[in-house]
Amino acid sequence: MINPMDLAGRTVLVTGASSGIGRETARLISQLGARVVLVGRNEERLAETLRSLDGEGHRAELFDLSSADEIPRWLKSVTASSGPLHGLVHSAGIIKLCPLRVSTSQTVEDVMGINVKAAIGLARGFCQKNVRASSGSIVFLSSVTGLTGQAGLSAYAASKGAIIALTKALAVELAGERIRVNCVAPGLVTTEMGQGQLSLLTPDQGAALKSMHLLGFGSAHDVACAIAFLLAETARWITGTTLVVDGGYTAH
Secondary structure, three states, X not given: OOOOOOOOOOEEEEEOOOOHHHHHHHHHHHHOOOEEEEEEOOHHHHHHHHHOOOOXXXXXXXXXXXXXXXXXXXXXXXXXXXXXXXXXXXXOOOOOOOOHHHOOHHHHHHHHHXXXXXXXXXXXXXXXXXXXXXXXXXXXXXXXXXXXXXXXXHHHHHHHHHHHHHHHHHHHHHHHHOEEEEEEEEOOEXXXXXXXXXXXOOHHHHHHHHHHOOOOOEOHHHHHHHHHXXXXXXXXXXXXXXXXXXXXXXXX
């Protein structure tokens, strides 16, 4: 049987792999045949993800992505052992519910550091000689908040809007190097992060938010499927795009 999303023979690095969308993405692409390099800060949780993967040749790497300038050198050391990367998924991220009147420059710096600065550092590192294969696919995680307004999430929304703009700019810049760059913009997903966001709302606010997702809240697997599609040959003619996976949230 032909599987157009077959990732056999490819090595993909996934950040934020210790939980949520990152963990589910790692699981799915391992089932599709990829070798996975898991990246996170929690050794125990990374080990849990590693044990859940199909196939062989996977590895876990502890690294703090807030050290953005160190990322290119670190990626060189990783790929010296793992071999060149065919794909990169930046799923790690920070969300802070913070009304504008109490937002500080540190709030913005914390969110932008992981969500945007690390994304740029990872893209820089991925482009290095011997770090990537002859062609490659980068997938960033944006959010519907980068497309629509939501109170209390100005820094987070700004970071996710920046990811959408970064995706387009890098797609143009890196096309000549045969690197495709895309991003996925999920609605509210029932991960630990999503549940944490819901816990800050009243029952009525939570019900209203759910009603705006016409197909209900999503799962990490829903988003992982979109990421796998963008990594595989199914998306060989797609770059610079934002794939919205939101259960109809932005259809309003």
